[in-house]
Amino acid sequence: MREQAIVEKILKEAPYAEGKVRRERRVEFTVPAERIKDFLMTLKENSFELMLQITVVDWLKDGEYELVYQMWSITHRTHAMVRTRIPRELDKARMPTVRDIYPAAETYERDAHDFFGVYFEGNEKMEMPWILDDKEQGLFPHRKDFDMLGYVKRKYKILDRFDENKDNYVI
Amino acid sequence: MxxxxxxxxxxxxxxxxxxxxxxxxxxxxxxxxxxxxxxxxxxxxxxxxxxxxxxxxxPGFLHRGFEKLAEYRPWHTNIALLLRICVPEPDVPEAIYSMATEEILGWEIPERAQWIRTTVLEMARVSAYLFWIMGLSFKLGVYTAGQWAAAYRERLMALFEQLTGARVYHIYTIPGGVRRDIPNDRWLRQLKDTVEYIKGKLPDFDHLVFENYITFRRMEGIGVMDKKFALAEGVTGPNIRATGVPYDVRRADPYLLYPELDFEVPVLKDGDALARALVRRYELEQDLYILEQLVEMGPPGGPYKVEDPRLKNLPRFKVPAGDAFAHVESTKGDFGAYVVSDGKNKPYRVQIRGPSIAHGIRVLEQLLVGARIADVPVILMSLDNCPPDIDR
Structure with a gap:
C-alpha cells in the first residue's frame, strides 16, 4: 500500500512521531509540540510541498489547543494531517514558527494568533493587525469560552431584546 | 511641464x-x-x-465570523451560512463541507447525487470563469467582452434558479446528497443548449480579450512568479499551473465523478499575469467539455440523497465524533474544509481553507513590488483574489 510506505518511511526518519493511514490518500501524524519544526522539515524532505492551512481546535474540556497542520504532497498525491497539542492558557499557548520551512505558514500563523491567541515565536508579523479591528484585539473570539452572545448584545446594544438568562440562543 | x-x-x-x-x-x-x-x-x-x-x-473588511457561527448551528443549517464564503461559486463551500461531513458519517452518496453535484460544481466553475472574464476585461479596458460574459453567465444563473430555486446562493448541496431532484428533462436540454451556446461564443472572447494586442501589452511579463516560489507560498489552482506545476485536485485527489471524466489540465510555464489568464481561458474550454460529457452521460437513476431516518429530523441530526478534511478544485485553487465533530448536533469546529489566503496576502505583496500603479488591478485580477476566502 502506497500510503503505508510513506508513513513508514517518515516514521523511520522521525521516531518521536506517531502515524497512521486514515484512508486512501489521507495520512495522519501526531508529534510533540517541541519537535514540530524537525518533523515538518522531514515532511518537506519527503516531498510534501504545500502547506494548506494551520487549524486550531480548542478542546476546552482537555484544557488544550490542538494544532492541525494540513499538508499536501503533489508528488505522492497524499494529504497529511500533523497534529500537536499545546496548553490553552494564553501565556502558555506558544509554538515555534515554521515560517522558515514553509513561508506560507506566516499567514496561517497570523490567523491562528488573531482568533485563538496562539503565539508563534519567531514570526515577525505576529503583532501586525490581521483581520480583527484594534478594539477586538485580545478577545480571541474563536476560543470556546468566548461569550459570543454577550459580546454581540453589548456591542450592538440590543440588551433589551434578549433574555440575559437564556443560554441556548441560536443567533 | x-x-x-x-x-x-x-x-x-x-x-x-x-x-x-x-x-x-x-x-x-x-x-x-x-x-x-x-x-x-x-x-x-x-x-x-x-x-x-x-x-x-x-484584509478584514468582509470578516463575518462564519467559522464561529457554524459552531452554534445544526449541521444542515450551516450550508446556508458557509456558502457565503465564496461569492462567485458558492457551490464549492457547500460541497466541501458536505463531503467532509459525509466522510465522518461514513456515507457513500448515491450515484444520481454524485452526477448532480459534479454538474453543479462544473456549472459553478464556468459561471465563475465568465465572472472573472468580466472583471479582467473591465480592468484592461475592453468593456464589451465583460458585458458579454456577464450576459452569458445569466443563462447559467437561470439554470441554477430552475434547479435550486436561487440564482446566486443556491443552498443546494447538503450532507447526504442534494436538496432537490433535477426538475425535468427540459432542464437537461437547456443545459446542453447553454453549454453549446457559450462554447460558440469562446472565439469572440479570444478575438476581443485573449488574442488582443492590448491584453498582451498590459499583461505580459508583469507579476512573474516561478515554480519554487509558488510551491513554497502554497499557491494552488490556475496560478500554480501557470508556473508549470500540473496540480489539479480533480486529478490529484479525485472526488465525485471526476475519475470517469475525460479532461486535460492546461499548464503554462511563464508564470506571469498573461500565463495565468490564458490558463483560465483554456480551463473554461475544458469545463465546457466536461459539462458536455456529463449531459451525454445523463443522470443515473435512483435516489438523489441518502435514505437515512436521521435525515427526517434535521435539528436533531447528530454526527459521530471524528474529523475529516475534504477539498475540491475551485476556479481560485484548492478549496478545503476541515470539520471536527464531537458527537453533538452541531459541528465542534469548521475551518475553511480558501485558496486566496495563500496567493492573496504574501504572494500579492511580493508580486506588486516594482509594478506600476496601473498594473496593480491587473495583477490582482490575474491572481483572481477573492477576499471573502481570506476573511471568512
Whole structure:
C-alpha cells in the first residue's frame, strides 16, 4: 500500500512521531509540540510541498489547543494531517514558527494568533493587525469560552431584546 | 511641464486627497477597500512616483465570523451560512463541507447525487470563469467582452434558479446528497443548449480579450512568479499551473465523478499575469467539455440523497465524533474544509481553507513590488483574489 510506505518511511526518519493511514490518500501524524519544526522539515524532505492551512481546535474540556497542520504532497498525491497539542492558557499557548520551512505558514500563523491567541515565536508579523479591528484585539473570539452572545448584545446594544438568562440562543 | 513634488502635495491637499509624504519621494496610498478592483480588500501601497516600492495587504473588511457561527448551528443549517464564503461559486463551500461531513458519517452518496453535484460544481466553475472574464476585461479596458460574459453567465444563473430555486446562493448541496431532484428533462436540454451556446461564443472572447494586442501589452511579463516560489507560498489552482506545476485536485485527489471524466489540465510555464489568464481561458474550454460529457452521460437513476431516518429530523441530526478534511478544485485553487465533530448536533469546529489566503496576502505583496500603479488591478485580477476566502 502506497500510503503505508510513506508513513513508514517518515516514521523511520522521525521516531518521536506517531502515524497512521486514515484512508486512501489521507495520512495522519501526531508529534510533540517541541519537535514540530524537525518533523515538518522531514515532511518537506519527503516531498510534501504545500502547506494548506494551520487549524486550531480548542478542546476546552482537555484544557488544550490542538494544532492541525494540513499538508499536501503533489508528488505522492497524499494529504497529511500533523497534529500537536499545546496548553490553552494564553501565556502558555506558544509554538515555534515554521515560517522558515514553509513561508506560507506566516499567514496561517497570523490567523491562528488573531482568533485563538496562539503565539508563534519567531514570526515577525505576529503583532501586525490581521483581520480583527484594534478594539477586538485580545478577545480571541474563536476560543470556546468566548461569550459570543454577550459580546454581540453589548456591542450592538440590543440588551433589551434578549433574555440575559437564556443560554441556548441560536443567533 | 514639470511640477515639483511639494506643489503636487499642496494640490492634492487642496483637493481633499490625503497623500502622506513618507520622505522626499515616497507616498503612502490606500488602494481599496472602495476601489473597484480590490473588492472589499485593501492594499497599502508605498509609491515612488508611479512605481510600487512596498505593498501591505490589509484584509478584514468582509470578516463575518462564519467559522464561529457554524459552531452554534445544526449541521444542515450551516450550508446556508458557509456558502457565503465564496461569492462567485458558492457551490464549492457547500460541497466541501458536505463531503467532509459525509466522510465522518461514513456515507457513500448515491450515484444520481454524485452526477448532480459534479454538474453543479462544473456549472459553478464556468459561471465563475465568465465572472472573472468580466472583471479582467473591465480592468484592461475592453468593456464589451465583460458585458458579454456577464450576459452569458445569466443563462447559467437561470439554470441554477430552475434547479435550486436561487440564482446566486443556491443552498443546494447538503450532507447526504442534494436538496432537490433535477426538475425535468427540459432542464437537461437547456443545459446542453447553454453549454453549446457559450462554447460558440469562446472565439469572440479570444478575438476581443485573449488574442488582443492590448491584453498582451498590459499583461505580459508583469507579476512573474516561478515554480519554487509558488510551491513554497502554497499557491494552488490556475496560478500554480501557470508556473508549470500540473496540480489539479480533480486529478490529484479525485472526488465525485471526476475519475470517469475525460479532461486535460492546461499548464503554462511563464508564470506571469498573461500565463495565468490564458490558463483560465483554456480551463473554461475544458469545463465546457466536461459539462458536455456529463449531459451525454445523463443522470443515473435512483435516489438523489441518502435514505437515512436521521435525515427526517434535521435539528436533531447528530454526527459521530471524528474529523475529516475534504477539498475540491475551485476556479481560485484548492478549496478545503476541515470539520471536527464531537458527537453533538452541531459541528465542534469548521475551518475553511480558501485558496486566496495563500496567493492573496504574501504572494500579492511580493508580486506588486516594482509594478506600476496601473498594473496593480491587473495583477490582482490575474491572481483572481477573492477576499471573502481570506476573511471568512
Amino acid at each position: 514639470m511640477v515639483s513634488q511639494s506643489e503636487l502635495v499642496r494640490e492634492a491637499r487642496e483637493n481633499g486627497m490625503d497623500l502622506l509624504p513618507l520622505d522626499k519621494d515616497t507616498y503612502e496610498l490606500f488602494f481599496g477597500p472602495q476601489h473597484m478592483a480590490t473588492e472589499n480588500f485593501s492594499i497599502i501601497l508605498k509609491m515612488d512616483g508611479h512605481r510600487v516600492v512596498k505593498a501591505i495587504a490589509n
